[in-house]
Structure formats: C-alpha cells, structure tokens
Amino acid sequence: MISPSETAFAKGDKTRSVLMPKSVWESLMALRDDAPLDAPVFSSRKKGHLCESAVWRVVKTATKRAGIPKEVSCHWFRHAHASHA
Structure with missing residues (x-):
C-alpha cells in the first residue's frame, strides 16, 4: 500500500x-x-540537517556492511529505484 x-x-x-x-x-x-514538519527526518549530531558528505559516508558504510562489491552512490540508488519502480 x-x-x-x-x-x-x-x-x-x-x-x-x-x-x-x-x-x-x-x-x-x-x-x-513531535518535531516540526520542516525539521529534517535524519539529523546530524548537531541536530541540523545532514550535509552531503555525511550522507556519502552513510552510503559508503552501508554498502560495505552489506557486502556490495561495487562502488555506489546516492545517485546510483536513486537510479536503481527509478528503474525498478
């Protein structure tokens, strides 16, 4: 749904x-x-939005932990999702 x-x-x-x-x-x-609607869902340690480099680090760490041997990026995931949707 x-x-x-x-x-x-x-x-x-x-x-x-x-x-x-x-x-x-x-x-x-x-x-x-109960955060305000304009607050980021995923915040930094300083409680602001995640910067681009922090998102890249999260993606790279998750890729490694998942055992994905290829180089991936946020755009790669976006493209894969769009292709599969």
Missing part, C-alpha cells in the same frame, strides 16, 4: 511527488516524534 505522496523539490525548481510504502512512511513519521 502506498502512502499519500510527499512533495519534494528537485533541480530546476521542479516539484516532485515521492511515493513510498505505507509502512516506510509510518516508520519515518515515528522517527520525527
């Missing part, structure tokens, strides 16, 4: 709808607790 779409802003000032399974949406909303 897909949740209502969330709006995201893409390059070129275009608006995109992001669809996800209801279970994922509920898990993300639970992580937010």
Whole structure:
C-alpha cells in the first residue's frame, strides 16, 4: 500500500511527488516524534540537517556492511529505484 505522496523539490525548481510504502512512511513519521514538519527526518549530531558528505559516508558504510562489491552512490540508488519502480 502506498502512502499519500510527499512533495519534494528537485533541480530546476521542479516539484516532485515521492511515493513510498505505507509502512516506510509510518516508520519515518515515528522517527520525527513531535518535531516540526520542516525539521529534517535524519539529523546530524548537531541536530541540523545532514550535509552531503555525511550522507556519502552513510552510503559508503552501508554498502560495505552489506557486502556490495561495487562502488555506489546516492545517485546510483536513486537510479536503481527509478528503474525498478
């Protein structure tokens, strides 16, 4: 089951709808607790948004832990998701 779409802003000032399974949406909303709607879901240790280099480190660490032998990136995951969707 897909949740209502969330709006995201893409390059070129275009608006995109992001669809996800209801279970994922509920898990993300639970992580937010009672944070304001404009607060980041995944925050840094300083409680702000994650910077680009921090996201890269998370992806690289997760890739290694998962035993994926290829070099991957956030864009690689995005492309894979779009291809499979």
